[in-house]
Amino acid sequence: MNKYPFHINVHNLHERAGSRAVIHMHGELAKVRCEACRAVHGWETDCQQVTPCPACGRAPALRPHIVWFGEMPFQMDEIMARLAACDLFISIGTSGHVYPAAGFVAEVRAIGYAHTIEVNLEPSQGVSYFAECRHGRAGELVPKLVDEILA
Secondary structure, eight states: OOSOOOEEOSSSHHHHTTOSOEEOTTEEEEEEEETTTOOEEEOOSOOOTTOOOTTTOOSSOEEEEEOOTTSOOTTHHHHHHHHHHOSEEEEESOOSOSTTGGGHHHHHHHHOOOEEEEEESSOOTTGGGOSEEEESOHHHHHHHHHHHHHO
């Protein structure tokens, strides 16, 4: 199994659960980004348009460090490299509607040697791309799947 798993999300729940290789392709809720100097800052309080950037002092320049629809996700080169190297791809709890993430399973299948598993409450839009599908509550299915993988 690939020793470099990664998880994608905008909150810090993965880190709080102990994950160490989180790629925030859609940004992070607890950060802001300066549109003037591109600096990213941890941010836990309100941010107004008049709030100056701590790095360059410009205002208005700060925005949430989140990728909006139509914007290019962060770290796509790293994600594609990880997909190319993986031997197990698990998608958990997604509709399979939003690209580029919805296309990751097809990327992995094109390489040809990774096993693909969908874990979802119901079949996603891309269910046919997965070699194995487990449908039901993730809170019940994921622990069983982890036990199987580790056995």
